[in-house]
Amino acid sequence: MSTTRAEEISRVLADRIVEGTIAPGERLPSEARLVDEFGASRPVVREALHRLQSRGLVRTRVGSGSYALTPPAPTSGDDWLSARDDSERSELHAFRIAVEAEAAAHAARAATPEATAEIDAALAALERAQLPVETVEADFAFHRAIAAASGNRYLLAALDRMGARVIVLPPARISDAQRDAAEAAAVLAEHRSVATAIRLADPLAASAAMRAHLTASTARRAAR
Numbered sequence: 001m002s003t004t005r006a007e008e009i010s011r012v013l014a015d016r017i018v019e020g021t022i023a024p025g026e027r028l029p030s031e032a033r034l035v036d037e038f039g040a041s042r043p044v045v046r047e048a049l050h051r052l053q054s055r056g057l058v059r060t061r062v063g064s065g066s067y068a069l070t071p072p073a074p075t076s077g078d079d080w081l082s083a084r085d086d087s088e089r090s091e092l093h094a095f096r097i098a099v100e101a102e103a104a105a106h107a108a109r110a111a112t113p114e115a116t117a118e119i120d121a122a123l124a125a126l127e128r129a130q131l132p133v134e135t136v137e138a139d140f141a142f143h144r145a146i147a148a149a150s151g152n153r154y155l156l157a158a159l160d161r162m163g164a165r166v167i168v169l170p171p172a173r174i175s176d177a178q179r180d181a182a183e184a185a186a187v188l189a190e191h192r193s194v195a196t197a198i199r200l201a202d203p204l205a206a207s208a209a210m211r212a213h214l215t216a217s218t219a220r221r222a223a224r
Helices: 002-019 031-038 042-054 086-110 113-128 132-149 153-166 181-199 203-222
Strands: 058-061 065-068
Touching: 002 031, 002 042, 031 042, 042 058, 042 065, 086 132, 086 153, 086 181, 086 203, 113 132, 113 181, 132 153, 132 181, 181 203
Parallel strands: none
Antiparallel strands: 058 065
16 A cells, blocks of 8 residues: 555656656655645655656755756657666767767857857856756756757757756755765866857867766766
């Protein structure tokens, strides 16, 4: 009975994450609040959260809480972009690298002053971001601005269909209690390198910088 109840609770919470009621990077209600809401015991609630974590929908930090890591679900017909486990998430990340490295190269060749300004604005927002949800939004806005600057509608459509689900926050970006200043600085430096190469109209450097950033992101995720 407890397992069935845990499944029910995990499905309800998963729907909230998929629908966007709980935004990417947002902290889920506390265990105590979930116990009150669902009328379940703490062990059942913990099992439900564990199920969400095993599906890659949340990241749980001891003493901090559980945070949504997956944005709204893809639109109909885009289920092939959904990642259900670590293996599929790795494949999706490899696909993202291929798309975004090419988008960065095209952006370096084709970016207009207006498009470059959008990239810079997104980078500035990322530098100012404090809350996890703000970080996710600014991070994705930066990458989307580059895809838009490429001038290739298909590269932009590919990134839009992947959506912010490709932004995975490592522990250092989850909360103030867990934040690693050195790692956060490294992430920002990687983004700046991409923006600089685009501003200098250097396709090879832009592609390499984007690939280096996303490869480093993969390594950070693996080290969690």
